[in-house]
C-alpha cells in the first residue's frame with residue numbers, strides 16, 4: 001500500500017447484515033473513505049459453523065473484496081475474526097483488521113475491577129479469542145464468557161426490547177452478573193442493537209463495550225501508518241454486495257447502519273466456489 005492507495009476503498013466483510021454496525025463506526029471515524037461491503041447473506045450464520053468452514057468462507061470473502069483494489073480489509077464479523085484472522089494474514093498482503101483485539105483493548109481500558117464478561121456466537125466463544133486477546137494485554141484479568149445463540153435471530157426479527165428479549169437476556173446474562181463483572185464485551189455484530197435490554201438486565205454498574213468504534217480507530221491508525229488516508233477530494237462511495245436477495249438486506253440494513261442504505265448489489269457473477 002502506498003500514497004496512491006489513498007483513493008482506494010476500504011473493504012469490509014461480514015457473514016451478513018450485522019457488519020453494518022462496523023460500517024457505521026467507520027463512516028463516523030473516517031467520513032472521507034469509500035467502502036465496499038460484502039455480506040455473505042446466503043451462508044449466514046457463521047456463528048454455528050466449524051472453524052474450517054469459517055476459514056474457507058473468510059478466504060473467499062477476502063478474494064471477492066480484493067477485486068475492488070481495496071487498500072485494507074476489515075473483518076466486521078466477530079466469528080470470522082476469532083477463527084480466520086491468522087490464516088487470512090498469512091495468505092494476503094493487504095492489511096487486515098479484525099474486531100477482537102480492538103474490543104479487548106477497549107474492555108481492558110474500561111474495567112476497574114479486572115472482571116470482564118464476553119458474549120458472542122457459539123463459535124466465537126468456543127475459539128477463546130477474546131480471552132486470549134485480553135490476557136495478552138493483562139493476564140491478571142478474570143474473563144467470563146457466555147454464548148448467546150438466540151440473540152442474532154432476535155435482532156434480525158427486530159425484537160430489540162420487550163418481555164421476550166428481556167427474558168432471553170436474563171437467562172444468558174445472570175450467570176455473568178453472578179460473577180460480578182463490571183465490563184461486558186458485546187462480541188457479535190448484532191448485539192449493540194440489544195444494548196438497552198442488556199443494560200437493563202445487568203444494571204448500570206456494568207459498562208458495555210462495542211468493538212466497532214475501537215476497530216474504526218485502529219483502521220485509522222493502519223491507514224495513517226501506510227500514508228493511505230483519503231484526503232477527502234470528492235464524495236466517498238459506498239457499495240454493498242450480498243450473496244442472497246438484496247431486498248432483505250436493504251430492508252433490515254438501515255437498522256444496523258443508522259441510515260438508508262441506497263443500493264445493494266448481488267455478488268453472484270463476481271463470486272463463486274473456490
Ligand code: DGL
Pocket residue numbers: 014015016018019044045046047048076077078079080121124152187188189190
Ligand atoms: N456476524 C456474526 C458475528 O459477529 C454474527 C452472525 C453470524 O452468526 O454469522 O459473530
